[in-house]
Amino acid sequence: MKTASFFSLLIVVQAIVQSAWGADLAPSGVDAWRVGTPMVTYWAGPALTDAVAQQMAEGGFNVVWCSEQQLDTAQRHGLRAQLSDGLLRPATLDDPAAREKLDALIARVRNHPAMYSYFITDEPSAGAFPPLGKLVAYLRQRDPAHMAYINLFPTYANNQQLGTSGDTVTAYREHLRQYVDIVRPALISYDHYQFAKNGDNGQYFLNLAMIRQASLDARLPFLNIVQACTWTPSMRVPTGDEMTYLVYTTLAYGAQGISYYVYCHPGHTGAIALPDGTPTLIYHALKSLNREFTAIAGQLQPLRSLAVYHLGMKPDGTVPLPPDAPFRLEPAVPDMEYRVPERVRGFVLGYFGQANEPTHVVVVNLDYKAEATTTVIGPGRLELFDAISSAWQPAAGARAELKLPPGGGRLLRLAR
Missing domain, CATH: 2.60.40 (Immunoglobulin-like)
Known part of the structure; x- marks a missing residue:
């Protein structure tokens, strides 16, 4: 009777939890997310058609952005998918109807062979970390095999953007500390664009060093988003040799992922492909560099x-x-x-x-x-x-x- 009562209590507790959160938790025994093959991805790309996916695969990219409807396209081309959906935001958890839709979305996609990660947001201020932490925990509880992806500001963001105070190093270090402690991410991702018309930004290696140290302290992998275009008269389009420099310095500092801003986006010049899909000189440079990154980062992954x-x-x-x-x-x-x-x-x-x-x-x-x-x-x-x-x-x-x-x-x- 005591055993039966105990299991009855467990069932009641589980029902209460599921009712409160609106969905079954992930099945027991599901492995936590791991990098796997080192990540090569991009920011701001075109819709994932078969032609686009083929171009990306041939270019050495292995993580693509897509909607739920495009997961099959990613799978057909051997690509891992980062899911983008309007439900993947903290406010969803405060709306029972929206949360129920999110639960249904997770249930539909978490077993898809192409599924790799959920895109959450870009460059949040520290004040947004608590609700983001709740969403990351919610997703991890229901789908531990797939990362919740958030990208952070660079060192040249101001104190208001970062949500912290002090000089460049002090404010940025505190921003990283709060992010790791509050959000508890599976990966640290950041962007830094250094190639200006009048020369190079002087904080590129400072940013790399601070991200590297934060990732070591937290025992997390990191991903570097680097410049592949210009979007303003003050910046320049990188050359193929400058892309080589970005790839290899990122490797030397221990990254397990690299991303390029942008693949193709209105108002941006250079990039990886033109609006009509024609690959640029940067695309052709990256076809080899992306494979070199994956091969070298793979050798370094156990170290x-x-x-x-x-x-x-x-x-x-x-x-x-x-x-x-x-x-x-x-x-x-x-x-x-x-x-x-x-x-x-x-x-x-x-x-x-x-x-x-x-x-x-x-x-x-x-x-x-x-x-x-x-x-x-x-x-x-x-x-x-x-x-x-x-x-x-x-x-x-x-x-x-x-x-x-x-x-x-x-x-x-x-x-x-």
């Missing part, structure tokens, strides 16, 4: 970003290479004065490994206007990763000579 060091110019937020660094460059790279808005020149070394032992390094040529030749010296025999073939190749012992294209990089590791 932890241990350090990022800059040689040559050192913008705000960067750290110089210590004298006893296990991976170093020859010849030694001299310090160079950096002044905004000039382009950064020198190298980045991103260290990766398990525990605190660096076993992998991403080396990036920061000059997106010139090739660079250097030699990596490691603490043991080295191997180089070919991002095109996804194969490791032996180097000449503990030395590896690199000829890096403008803005390009290579992944190396200690031989196994």
Whole structure:
């Protein structure tokens, strides 16, 4: 009788919970969301037709934005889908009728093979974090296998936009802290657009460094949204070599996702495709770069970003290479004065490994206007990763000579 009464009580409690929230919870045993294949996506794209999906797949994109009706299109082309729907907003939870519709939407899409994430909002102020946190928790409870996606402001947002106070670093760090603590996201995503007509924004690496640290502290992956267009006379359209620089610096700092602003959108010039669907020069550059990103980030996924060091110019937020660094460059790279808005020149070394032992390094040529030749010296025999073939190749012992294209990089590791 006690056992029967206990189970009867459980049934009553479950019924109360389901009545209060309007839908069954996710089935037990459903795995929590994981990145899986490193994310390559975009912002502001066209409606997902078969022709668009094919172009995106051929371009190396693997996460697309779509409606519920377009999930099948994504699946046909082997793409993961980020669902966009007007019900995916905090106000829905305060309206019983709208919440019931949201519950029905979740029930319909959570088992779809293409489903990957839910788009929630872009660049919220800290004051919006509590209701966003409730919505993220609501979605996670009902569909833990699919991420609730929110994108954050860059460092150059003002205090009113961020909803925090202080200088650039203080306000932004507090914005990130509140976001992680209150919203409890599965991923940290942000945007930063640095290519202006008169030069480069000086906070690109500061922003990367702060996002990297927040992601490490929270043990969350992060995604970087980078510039692929101009939308105002003060900004410029990036070149293919500048896109290479954005991809490889993002890798060196440990991102598991990259996104491009924009794919195609009115009022934006450059981008990845024209309004009639014609691919741009940026699209053709990204066809290879996207696959390189996926291959290298996939190799780094089981590892932890241990350090990022800059040689040559050192913008705000960067750290110089210590004298006893296990991976170093020859010849030694001299310090160079950096002044905004000039382009950064020198190298980045991103260290990766398990525990605190660096076993992998991403080396990036920061000059997106010139090739660079250097030699990596490691603490043991080295191997180089070919991002095109996804194969490791032996180097000449503990030395590896690199000829890096403008803005390009290579992944190396200690031989196994």
